[in-house]
Amino acid sequence: MKKETSKDTLVKRASPADEVEEQFQTVHFNWSLVRRLFDLTLPHRKLRDKLLLTVVLRAIQLPILTWMIGVIIDGPIRRGDFGQTLLYCAGLLLLVVFTEVVFYYRMKFALILGENAVNDLRREFFAKLQQMPMSYYHTTRLGRIISRVTSDIESLRVGIQQVFFVSMVQAGQMIFSAIFMIYYDFVLFCIVLAMAPVIYLLNQQFRSHVTRATRSAMESWSRVTATIAESVSGIRVTQGYSRQERNARLFKSQVDEHSSLNVEVARAQAVFQPLLEFNSQFFIVALILIGGWQVLHPSAATSIGDIIQFFFLANLFFAPIQVLGTQYAMLMQALAGAERIFKVLDSEPEWTDSPTAIDLPDISGHVIFRDVTFGYHKDRPVLHSISFEARPGQSVALVGHTGSGKSSIINLLGKFYLPDSGQILFGGRDIREITSSSLHRRMGIVQQQNFLFTGTILDNIRFSKPLATNLEVIEAARNLDCLDMIESLPEGFNTQVGEKGASLSLGQRQMVCFVRAFLADPRILILDEATSSLDVLTEKRIQNAIGKLLEGRTSFIVAHRLSTIRHANLVLVLDQGRIVEAGTHESLLALGGYYSSLHEQFVH
Missing domain, CATH: 1.20.1560.10 (ABC transporter type 1, transmembrane domain)
Structure with missing residues (x-):
């Protein structure tokens, strides 16, 4: 497998995990x-x-x-x-x-x-x-x-x-x-x-x-x-x-x-x-x-x-x-x-930002995967030659069975990992040439496993934008049509969420995570099965708000519900780490292939 060796792109190092957790065999005085x-x-x-x-x-x-x-x-x-x-x-x-x-x-x-x-x-x-x-x-x-x-x-x-x-x-x-x-x-x-x-x-x-x-x-x-x-x-x-x-x-x-x-x-x-x-x-x-x-x-x-x-x-x-x-x-x-x-x-x-990486004041939202191969273990790739393009403002849906590679693509988008070969381009610039902090500042992520820190709802929403005013937080909640849901809690925005949000329901925790992501005003939005914890009524309630918030932003959506996938500009169908089909919801159904089969299973 090809590896990056250029000093201007990436500094690769051996994984420390095994070394850190090893049993100590040496017994001599040091x-x-x-x-x-x-x-x-x-x-x-x-x-x-x-x-x-x-x-x-x-x-x-x-x-x-x-x-x-x-x-x-x-x-x-x-x-x-x-x-x-x-x-x-x-x-x-x-x-x-x-x-x-x-x-x-x-x-x-x-x-x-x-x-x-x-x-x-x-x-x-x-x-x-x-x-x-x-x-x-x-x-x-x-x-x-x-x-x-x-x-x-x-x-x-x-x-x-x-x-x-x-x-x-x-x-x-x-x-x-x-x-x-x-x-x-x-x-x-x-x-x-x-x-x-x-x-x-x-x-x-x-x-x-x-x-x-x-x-x-x-x-x-x-x-x-x-x-x-x-x-x-x-x-x-x-x-x-x-x-x-x-x-x-x-x-x-x-x-x-x-x-x-x-x-x-x-x-x-x-x-x-x-x-x-x-x-x-x-x-x-x-x-x-x-x-x-x-x-x-x-x-x-x-x-x-x-x-x-x-x-x-x-x-x-x-x-x-x-x-x-x-x-x-x-x-x-x-x-x-x-x-x-x-x-x-x-x-x-395992890797650090390249010394030549620069801070980007803004990200256009134009994302290109070019022949990307990646594996959590170098000898076992989980993504094979992934190539696609997301233009600014487009919505890209990732579809496939468990283990098909959806979360791995999300991990690469967030620069939590780097590809073993190929390129990921943001506005024409390789991800290796962009500092992680500047990329993350312009990116919002809502995951299936919603995590809240001990503190109030207000503290957790402000986590993405510490200097946000109370009015900005309230406005973000109003845009998501969940202001009344938060204000109905015993102490409203000052309600203590408990450790890992234990005092809130799954739906309430997920709504707080949505408000937290949107308060950051991200250029790129990642929804990793983000509506899985919401009941049908709650999901319908926020669909219009999500639609408004996605306007002008590039979004990547991992979801099983067709209400989210149906309106995506591009649907990528993954199987065993490869893109097997790509197109819109309607075109893929008309194709009668793998996506159509998944859709049939979902409907029936």
């Missing part, structure tokens, strides 16, 4: 993800730098406090000098107060910084979703998208607010404690240092297992949220077919799987952290033994006070090990979420 996660704080440098200052102060203060306690015990208390003891304790108290003030600001700055970074990320993620083409949403489950915005981003918040800066404090505490210990007794410190390879080996042993289990748990949670989203959206179908118990069993299996994966993560952490603690306690015993020998040995220069101070510092050195073990597990969860979030942010759409 420093690039850590750096990128930390880079989320770059837009808030001043706040981050203040936080880093409090981190450094906090890391220094804790060893100094421990050192001062040892100094007081080995100094004025050992000498029995009560006055100096009071003086030293007053200084210690001031340092404690200052330490707690620093601790307060460290927590405050970390929480604010994490919240700001997450807000930025949510906005970036939402903006990315707005840019993704229809193909992404056709291949990505809603629950997976929701999981990215909720649980995955929340894990990133924890990573920024806690893991980064708590780990920095703990690591700094260990470093400064080590400096003090080297000052007091280098030999004893070497014993402490001997623990490093043990910690490294334990870390290597459990890291892969914890990473794999964490990623699997987060992926299973994504499946759980996807099932919840689909179950809520399809609750009417579920209850209509009495599928509640079966769906509950399926959901229970997913929840059980997620629970078992969480237990696996907890089990790995439950083994890892006690092992770290055991090793730290083992080395403290070794320190007591060797330190005691040094004090008791006649030639040793080490005093009991030095040993006391050293053990205070050793406890301060070992204390962060268990905390860092917990932080590591949280970091794995944050990195798993980051990996999934960044996969979406880094994925490129």
